[in-house]
Amino acid sequence: MSTGKTIQETEQEIVEAFSLFDSWDDKYEYIIDLGKRLPVLDAVHKTDANKVRGCQSAVWLVASYEDGLVHFKADSDAMIVKGLVSMLITVLSGHTPDEILGAKLGFMEEIGMMKHLAQTRSNGLLAMVKQMKHFALAFKMKNQLNHDGN
Amino acid sequence: MSTNANNINTGIIRSQFPILQRMVKDKPLVYLDNAATTQKPQAVIDALVSYYTTCNANIHRGIHTLAEEATAAFEATRDAAQVFINAPSREEVIFTKGTTEGINLVAATWGRKEISAGDEIIISAMEHHSNIVPWQVLCEEKGAQLKVIPVNEIGELDMEVFHQLLSEKTKLVAVVHVSNALGTINPVKEIITAAHAAGAKVLIDGAQSAPHLDIDVQALDCDFFVCSAHKLYGPTGVGVLYGKKAILEAMPVFQGGGEMISEVTFEKTTYNELPYKYEAGTPNIADVIAFKAALDFIAVTGKQNIAQHEQVLLEAATRQLEEIDGLHIIGRAKNKASVISFVIDGVHPQDIGILLDNQGIALRTGHHCTQPLMACFGIPGTSRASFAVYNTLEETEKLTAGLRKAIKMLL
Numbered sequence: 001m002s003t004g005k006t007i008q009e010t011e012q013e014i015v016e017a018f019s020l021f022d023s024w025d026d027k028y029e030y031i032i033d034l035g036k037r038l039p040v041l042d043a044v045h046k047t048d049a050n051k052v053r054g055c056q057s058a059v060w061l062v063a064s065y066e067d068g069l070v071h072f073k074a075d076s077d078a079m080i081v082k083g084l085v086s087m088l089i090t091v092l093s094g095h096t097p098d099e100i101l102g103a104k105l106g107f108m109e110e111i112g113m114m115k116h117l118a119q120t121r122s123n124g125l126l127a128m129v130k131q132m133k134h135f136a137l138a139f140k141m142k143n144q145l146n147h148d149g150n
Numbered sequence: 151m152s153t154n155a156n157n158i159n160t161g162i163i164r165s166q167f168p169i170l171q172r173m174v175k176d177k178p179l180v181y182l183d184n185a186a187t188t189q190k191p192q193a194v195i196d197a198l199v200s201y202y203t204t205c206n207a208n209i210h211r212g213i214h215t216l217a218e219e220a221t222a223a224f225e226a227t228r229d230a231a232q233v234f235i236n237a238p239s240r241e242e243v244i245f246t247k248g249t250t251e252g253i254n255l256v257a258a259t260w261g262r263k264e265i266s267a268g269d270e271i272i273i274s275a276m277e278h279h280s281n282i283v284p285w286q287v288l289c290e291e292k293g294a295q296l297k298v299i300p301v302n303e304i305g306e307l308d309m310e311v312f313h314q315l316l317s318e319k320t321k322l323v324a325v326v327h328v329s330n331a332l333g334t335i336n337p338v339k340e341i342i343t344a345a346h347a348a349g350a351k352v353l354i355d356g357a358q359s360a361p362h363l364d365i366d367v368q369a370l371d372c373d374f375f376v377c378s379a380h381k382l383y384g385p386t387g388v389g390v391l392y393g394k395k396a397i398l399e400a401m402p403v404f405q406g407g408g409e410m411i412s413e414v415t416f417e418k419t420t421y422n423e424l425p426y427k428y429e430a431g432t433p434n435i436a437d438v439i440a441f442k443a444a445l446d447f448i449a450v451t452g453k454q455n456i457a458q459h460e461q462v463l464l465e466a467a468t469r470q471l472e473e474i475d476g477l478h479i480i481g482r483a484k485n486k487a488s489v490i491s492f493v494i495d496g497v498h499p500q501d502i503g504i505l506l507d508n509q510g511i512a513l514r515t516g517h518h519c520t521q522p523l524m525a526c527f528g529i530p531g532t533s534r535a536s537f538a539v540y541n542t543l544e545e546t547e548k549l550t551a552g553l554r555k556a557i558k559m560l561l
């Protein structure tokens with residue numbers, strides 16, 4: 001997933017992609033397409049423990065930590081949410097915990113997503129971001145503990 | 151904009167609801183979430199403004215002109231509500247915050263006094279959480295048991311099981327008149343007669359029936375009836391609790407405070423007479439007063455006409471939705487009010503909600519505060535369209551077209 005791009009560069013790419021659409025129908029079509037293309041999450045990961053709280057639909061999020069980089073995988077039973085998660089994964093996966101924790105994720109505002117989605121659903125989106133940052137923080141702490149222990 | 155199949159001229163009706171003029175996502179609003187709350191006619195909005203502009207005062211206490219005018223207007227709503235449900239007397243009409251508070255009031259007063267260990271309360275599998283949780287809490291506190299009438303696959307109550315559940319242990323049957331999630335109209339008259347024969351009292355949750363059916367609490371002979379003004383073209387924060395006088399008089403008080411007392415000393419307080427005994431504190435004066443404008447709107451339009459118009463919409467929408475591949479209507483009771491719940495193979499209701507909202511169409515998606523009912527059908531939720539008097543056949547067509555478009559995008 002590491003493409004060598006910074007989080008901000010990937011965000012910028014998404015903003016530019018969205019600027020090409022002139023209707024929300026097209027934007028949703030694009031988001032749905034991202035959702036459809038998100039690799040399916042293995043059924044073993046679809047546990048209650050991996051569910052993101054605060055989402056109306058079921059969203060499962062798992063994270064792994066390898067060579068100092070965090071990788072996310074996710075799934076949802078709702079397609080638009082899945083597309084939104086897919087964007088977040090594209091932006092945040094393959095970065096260090098510090099980069100993820102520092103990400104402002106202004107692209108969500110810029111593409112108009114927050115304003116367009118009803119309040120309850122954008123809360124779900126925020127819950128997802130929070131959970132991703134939680135994972136990053138947990139990996140960071142664990143990493144520090146390991147170093148302190150050495 | 152007008153439908154001619156009945157006595158409702160939707161053009162004239164719609165012109166009374168200013169919000170229906172607005173655009174959503176650059177498209178004319180198609181409001182199909184009426185089971186959650188209805189829109190308000192100009193007369194209701196005007197009544198709110200007029201109260202605050204001309205006669206705002208606390209009621210029942212002052213002898214000055216404003217207080218007298220406000221009191222008269224407040225009490226006029228009680229008279230209108232009495233007529234609306236055909237209560238025998240105005241003392242039996244108690245204002246609450248809504249259906250939920252009405253049910254909680256009965257649970258906290260009548261329930262606390264009358265329910266004891268070993269007693270049974272019967273509800274149904276299609277109750278709104280408002281008519282489940284208060285009884286669960288009460289049963290837990292008293293060591294009583296909650297029994298549930300099951301729902302069959304088309305969304306009707308299993309009346310055979312209901313009759314078997316009834317026994318001398320049954321103290322209360324609390325059931326929904328019309329299901330908010332399925333639209334089913336329940337045979338409450340039969341339930342009430344059987345419950346009374348077994349010596350039990352009956353509470354009818356009329357949140358969804360009051361907007362669509364003629365309500366006659368005397369013909370029903372129910373002991374309690376509750377509904378919400380906001381689902382009746384009226385303001386939020388107002389509800390009606392009807393209770394039979396003898397029961398209300400014998401019940402302990404709900405909340406203590408002003409209004410509800412007759413005389414207070416530190417030794418003893420005597421309570422005010424009905425209905426004030428259950429209306430502690432300054433009530434929601436403005437909204438109660440404005441509620442009368444909503445009741446007047448319904449009376450002038452005619453309940454029969456409203457119901458007939460909504461049935462036309464329900465039938466048209468059902469026919470149109472049935473033609474959509476993979477769409478299944480949940481709740482196919484023979485007797486239905488204007489609510490259609492449905493699921494679509496391979497499509498999450500949330501996606502339907504978002505994509506229809508993008509077309510200006512307001513639907514409800516989710517569990518509709520009836521999680522146990524959704525569990526009966528083995529689904530997490532549905533999409534729901536619910537119609538009111540101002541909806542049109544054109545709008546049912548927009549719904550169908552909107553759904554087809556959304557499905558095409560998603561599959």
Ligand SMILES: Cc1ncc(COP(=O)(O)O)c(C=O)c1O
Pocket residue numbers: 185186247248249250251278280281326328329330355357358378519
């Ligand atoms: C059947 C039913 N009961 C109770 C309620 C609760 O009504 P309120 O929220 O107005 O108290 C509702 C509202 O959704 C309902 O549909």
